[in-house]
Amino acid sequence: MEHVSDEPISQLIRSARRHRQLSQYTLARELATVAGKPTVTRDLVARWERGHQIPRHGSRQWLSVVLHIPQDRLDAAAAASRRRARLGHAVVTNNAPVKPGPTRRAQGTPALLPVFRSRVQAGILAATLLNPHRSFSLSELAEHAGGSLASVDKESRMLEVAGILTNRVDGTIRLMRAADGNPMIAPLTELIKATYGVPQIVGEEFGRIPGVARIVLGGTWAERFAGIPGAPAESLEILLALAPGQPEDHDPIDVAARRTQTRLKCHVHVAARPLEARLDYLQIPRQRRGQPVVEVAPVRPRQRPATGMPWPDGRTVLAKMIDSGQLDLVSGPAANSRPFMELAGRHLDAAEQLLGTSPPSAFLLLSHAAQLIASGLLAHQGLRTAVGASDHLAGDAVTAQFGHQFSQVELLRQRSAELKNPTSRDSRVTDDEVKTYLTTVRSLLSVAHNVTSTLGTFIQR
Structure with missing residues (x-):
């Protein structure tokens, strides 16, 4: 056949x-x-x-x-x-608007969350707020938001005036990113996460599962995303298409569903079926004939964490940090520990070269290296400190998990804060102090490398 x-x-x-x-x-x-x-x-x-x-x-x-x-x-x-x-299936991809039909609103009024000016604005916010440590060019934002360069430029400038975005110029390219220190960012991020951020989060969590070739979202949420007005979606209906010959393994699917529920704070219903069969949207959980669906691109992790080791005893501490909004669950590129560890190693090498010439500069590099190691350990588990979280949070989290040795992360941060005021008596630092902490941070980096070889993605019980 x-x-x-x-x-x-x-x-x-x-x-x-x-x-x-x-x-x-x-x-x-x-x-x-x-x-x-x-x-x-x-x-x-x-x-x-x-x-x-x-x-x-x-x-x-x-x-x-x-x-x-x-x-x-x-x-x-x-x-x-x-x-x-x-x-009659309306298939929506990414944040691209569907052509309005008799029951659909025009692009200017998003049905998914009508408080936004437009779908383009919502798409810009989804890209920048869910990736707060990354800068986007206007062309990248246009791709994410499904709008023209002119509309993206207009909306991003308005968001910049409001203090939600900030920009820098790299050559001839204007790069936009989420602003730091704005109290509106955290609640706005939660709104975006539950609405226009859904495709990204679903793509990240289910994209990490081996053999998932396609991800389709249906149900009420897809209707709102497509521009059909109505009551907000209370759950997500997801269909996974598995690559040929890939056996259905419920464990990673259940893990992805639980993490998605935690991140989006809504119920998730998942079904999986082989890609070889024709895709019948009636097999999406709770999907009715003729409802629109949303194709979600799987986001493959650059570094897939191992899953063979249980989490250390600090799981309860981390769960409380997640519940209180201090830690965020992340996946995809944001869950890659390698860039953190590599930059920490370069900081250590640079600090060693500054010995004898500028001990305060060397110490600041050591402190930043320790923070990077803590952030890398969290990233490897699919975690990230939330926007506006306390500066000591990363150090507290890894100390709770990996023992007293990592309390040095917070001690170094406190000491570096003193060095940032050159008029203070506490701003003086010696070569011996730098040499001692250079050994300490190198030891932390070595332990972190060993831990990440067996540590898995964090899941709340």
Whole structure:
């Protein structure tokens, strides 16, 4: 029997583009170059990825060349998209707006959370507030928000004036990120997390499961996301499509569901089925015929944590920090400990070089290295200090988990705070003090490397 693909071409193009690490602008430029057609623009690529337009046969030929996808796979995906359109399923991807129908609101008034000015504004907030330590270019925000550069530029400037975003210029590129110290950020992040941040969080948590090829959200939440007005969703209905030959393992699915419930503070209903079968949206939990669905791109962790070791006795302390909003659950790239550990190692090397020339500078580097080690240990478990949390939180968390040795993280932070006031009597530091703490922090880094080789992702009981 001939296999019938159910992968929409919008999802296929977006996944392949991201795999090649291309922006929509770069893909459009490469297509225009190989095809010799300047009419291929970023807006056209965006329409393909939103499902608003199916690439014609000629365009699929060039997409095959640029994205390294077999032509027959693109043709099958295009046919799948046409079948879905005939069945009346509105498929939404990322934050892209659905074309308004008789029962749908216009793009300017988001039904999912009407307090926002527009879906573009909500998309910008979802990208920046859920990734508070990352900067975004306007083109990246346009991709996340599903809007034009002009609308993203306008909305981001308004958010900057409000003190929610801040910007810096890198060459000719303006980079935006969440502002620090604004008391509105924490409650606004919670609103975004429960609404327009749902696809990212679901993609992170279920994307870490081996063999998950596609993730589909349905039910009431998908209706609100698609622009259909109504009561807020009380739960999430999720369907996982497993790669061919991948056995269904309920343990990691249950873990992802529990973490998703904790992060989003709502009930999660999950079903899994093989990708080989045609995707019948009636098998999404509690899904009715004709309801819209949302395709979510799985976010693969760059460094998948081991799961063989139980968490240390500090689990109760961390659970209380999560419940009180001091720690956030994270996944995907934010749960990668390697950048923290690598930067801590570079700080240690730099501090050693500063011995004898600038002991205070060396000590500040050591203190920051210790904080990075603590943050790396938390990241490896899928945790991050919340925006506005106390400065001592990371040190307290790892001390509760890994023992008194890590109390040095907080002691170093307190001592470095004294050094930041050069007029204070306590701002003096000697080479001997730096040498002692250099050994201490190197020991912490070594212990952290050993711990992360067996430590798993944090899950509340």
